[in-house]
Amino acid sequence: xxxxxxxxxxxxxxxxxxxxxxxxxxxxxxxxxxxxxxxxxxxxxxxxxxxxxxxxxxxxxxxxxxxxxxxxxxxxxxxxxxxxxxxxxxxxxxxxxxxxxxxxxxxxxxxxxxxxxxxxxxxxxxxxxxxxxxxxxxxxxxxxxxxxxxxxxxxxxxxxxxxxxxxxxxxxxxxx
Amino acid sequence: xxxxxxxxxxxxxxxxxxxxxxxxxxxxxxxxxxxxxxxxxxxxxxxxxxxxxxxxxxxxxxxxxxxxxxxxxxxxxxxxxxxxxxxxxxxxxxxxxxxxxxxxxxxxxxxxxxxxxxxxxxxxxxxxxxxxxxxxxxxxxxxxxxxxxxxxxxxxxxxxxxxxxxxxxxxxxxxxxxxxxxxxxxxxxxxxxxxxxxxxxxxxxxxxxxxxxxxxxxxxxxxxxxxxxxxxxxxxxxxxxxxxxxxxxxxxxxxxxxxxxxxxxxxxxxxxxxxxxxxxxxxxxxxxxxxxxxxxxxxxxxxxxxxxxxxxxxxxxxxxxxxxxxxxxxxxxxxxxxxxxxxxxxxxxxxxxxxxxxxxxxxxxxxxxxxxxxxxxxxxxxxxxxxxxxxxxxxxxxxxxxxxxxxxxxxxxxxxxxxxxxxxxxxxxxxxxxxxxxxxxxxxxxxxxxxxxxxxxxxxxxxxxxxxxxxxxxxxxxxxxxxxxxxxxxxxxxxxxxxxxxxxxxxxxxxxxxxxxxxxxxxxxxxxxxxxxxxxxxxxxxxxxxxxxxxxxxxxxxxxxxxxxxxxxxxxxxxxxxxxxxxxxxxxxxxxxxxxxxxxxxxxxxxxxxxxxxxxxxxxxxxxxxxxxxxxxxx
Numbered sequence: 173x174x175x176x177x178x179x180x181x182x183x184x185x186x187x188x189x190x191x192x193x194x195x196x197x198x199x200x201x202x203x204x205x206x207x208x209x210x211x212x213x214x215x216x217x218x219x220x221x222x223x224x225x226x227x228x229x230x231x232x233x234x235x236x237x238x239x240x241x242x243x244x245x246x247x248x249x250x251x252x253x254x255x256x257x258x259x260x261x262x263x264x265x266x267x268x269x270x271x272x273x274x275x276x277x278x279x280x281x282x283x284x285x286x287x288x289x290x291x292x293x294x295x296x297x298x299x300x301x302x303x304x305x306x307x308x309x310x311x312x313x314x315x316x317x318x319x320x321x322x323x324x325x326x327x328x329x330x331x332x333x334x335x336x337x338x339x340x341x342x343x344x345x346x347x348x
Numbered sequence: 349x350x351x352x353x354x355x356x357x358x359x360x361x362x363x364x365x366x367x368x369x370x371x372x373x374x375x376x377x378x379x380x381x382x383x384x385x386x387x388x389x390x391x392x393x394x395x396x397x398x399x400x401x402x403x404x405x406x407x408x409x410x411x412x413x414x415x416x417x418x419x420x421x422x423x424x425x426x427x428x429x430x431x432x433x434x435x436x437x438x439x440x441x442x443x444x445x446x447x448x449x450x451x452x453x454x455x456x457x458x459x460x461x462x463x464x465x466x467x468x469x470x471x472x473x474x475x476x477x478x479x480x481x482x483x484x485x486x487x488x489x490x491x492x493x494x495x496x497x498x499x500x501x502x503x504x505x506x507x508x509x510x511x512x513x514x515x516x517x518x519x520x521x522x523x524x525x526x527x528x529x530x531x532x533x534x535x536x537x538x539x540x541x542x543x544x545x546x547x548x549x550x551x552x553x554x555x556x557x558x559x560x561x562x563x564x565x566x567x568x569x570x571x572x573x574x575x576x577x578x579x580x581x582x583x584x585x586x587x588x589x590x591x592x593x594x595x596x597x598x599x600x601x602x603x604x605x606x607x608x609x610x611x612x613x614x615x616x617x618x619x620x621x622x623x624x625x626x627x628x629x630x631x632x633x634x635x636x637x638x639x640x641x642x643x644x645x646x647x648x649x650x651x652x653x654x655x656x657x658x659x660x661x662x663x664x665x666x667x668x669x670x671x672x673x674x675x676x677x678x679x680x681x682x683x684x685x686x687x688x689x690x691x692x693x694x695x696x697x698x699x700x701x702x703x704x705x706x707x708x709x710x711x712x713x714x715x716x717x718x719x720x721x722x723x724x725x726x727x728x729x730x731x732x733x734x735x736x737x738x739x740x741x742x743x744x745x746x747x748x749x750x751x752x753x754x755x756x757x758x759x760x761x762x763x764x765x766x767x768x769x770x771x772x773x774x775x776x777x778x779x780x781x782x783x784x785x786x787x788x789x790x791x792x793x794x795x796x797x798x799x800x801x802x803x804x805x806x807x808x809x810x811x812x813x814x815x816x817x818x819x820x821x822x823x824x825x826x827x828x829x830x831x832x833x834x835x836x837x838x839x840x841x842x843x844x845x846x847x848x849x850x851x852x853x854x855x856x857x858x859x860x861x862x863x864x865x866x867x868x869x870x871x872x873x874x875x876x877x878x879x880x881x882x883x884x885x886x887x888x889x890x891x892x893x894x895x896x897x898x899x900x901x902x903x904x905x906x907x908x909x910x911x912x913x914x915x916x917x918x919x920x921x922x923x924x925x926x927x928x929x930x931x932x933x934x935x936x937x938x939x940x941x942x943x944x945x946x947x948x949x950x951x952x953x954x955x956x957x958x959x960x961x962x963x964x965x966x967x968x969x970x971x972x973x974x975x976x977x978x979x980x981x982x983x
Binding site for chain 2: 201260
């Protein structure tokens, strides 16, 4: 039978993994590296489970680990613009918008799903092409007869609209 | 579009797409305009959530973490080799905020965020494979408690259960869980379970049954990821089946109604596969399985009476005809809610089996009598007749009786005489009966060899009785008294089987296990004991009015004065009593209005055995909402 500790670790993993991955992405980490780094983060959590402070929320503590893991990752990389990327990651990690704090408190995923469903058909089509079929803005533009720039702008507006929809819905006490 | 915005959009789409100069420009903009940094972070965050939701390659993150953890522990010999070991090494302190400062709701909602998100993603892409081991508390009835981190969660909500949650049902309560793949688990009354997940596989369902009983309808599980039920003694692995599991009295019982389940004894690792229609039992000493059907071997079966609502069919040994046995009540004998015989001042007579028993037993000169006996009281005298094939107090072919708390056997042979006593003092004591408990008994005889099995264990073997059955004669099979009366036994009786062969211990153990399982699989009926004052009584039916029936009930109105145990009842209740049994008026007919009395009550609707009797009820049609009817079951 599993120990209480294992179950508690699993509980924390389940509770936080989605937001920690989004937090890592929010530091400017490449999309294809986000999950690998998030795994590294949880390995660190696992190794240091006995050091988790009792007076700090687990997610905040894990975000601290995530920040260090990501910065170390950037420092170790031989990419061009390494110093700029490190500085960028620092700035983004230290920025905390309304949306992120909302995410800590509410069932943002359920609401986000509803918000996607409420998008106009053409916007939902773009979301599908971008996030389900993994097409670039250029490829999407070819499909819908638009420039890559305008697709990027559309995606920006869509994400902004989704964020606003989520925040608005949750502020109104909306449950999905 | 502003240059900084354009750079930002390029960066969001592809973090490698900006040149060093462009990156520096973007960085400068973010430093000057912090709100732009917030916007970028939000955009990246929303984008990642959308990718988590829609990108097929990101659905198995939890499994990937688990694999990394496993790889890590496998590689490091000097490191903890498993999470369990890690747990044993760490001095683990609570990592949550102090309880006094912590609201449960953010925790619960946070969990829902994760669960809902992952669930939604699976719905979109893998709806048919949505196997994440997250149970929802779908419905409850009665007192059901969910404990999380040592605190009870609010009731009356649809709740997604988390690993470590403990669910506890009180008497007369139950709960239903549902997993996303359609697997359902019914938690019965007086049960405690813990919701877990298997750390090595977060899609694997795991429930620990600490005490009580549950049943499950398990959807087909992925290969290598069976649903696991742990108990203190054993583990059941299910790939897709219907089952029930019960932990009680130091043993774990598994019954499978569909599919196959591997049942493993925790201590020894010994395992058996329990197939549809089989039951398995793991206790301190052993792991056994048997067919669910009772009795396990019908060879030599002469008479069968499980309960009154069963077919009780037997293939006649004498003429090969299939027949169904029935019994007739005499005196105060009646049936309870399980359709078992209730005996206290009466008897049940078996119809048309006397000649069959005589002929079949004289063919083999062997006899086995099986019964599940629940004595009402420890001290009974006579011996009080439990199962007897006799004519009066001095003539019999065999009898099982109770003297004090001993089970007494009498068998007629040339050596023991007409009363089946021989040199013994009133018969052979073969077992000690526990009052108020189900005693599964098999008494088996072959010339010179008498054995008694109590609850599947051999408790007596000896040869105090010798001889064959050549001197047997026509008798009457009855239960709870002598045919001529005067030897009343008080208790409840069911599961009676009579064979014309000897039964060995293995078979006795199987039959005991099977019959116990049958009893345990029945719904428990809520009972309440109250002190109440008789306010009004419906008209007492008379024997002529109900002819050709001989028994009837009467509904009375009571004022509840005091509740002794059980669920709370309305201040005024309507109680059905037996007013006539076998044509004789019962005490309720003469009870004075205004007198106080103690009542043991069950819902009338849970007692189907009384449905075909006449019920005198002058209080209008029962309205379940405010005047449910009860049945008095003790007097």
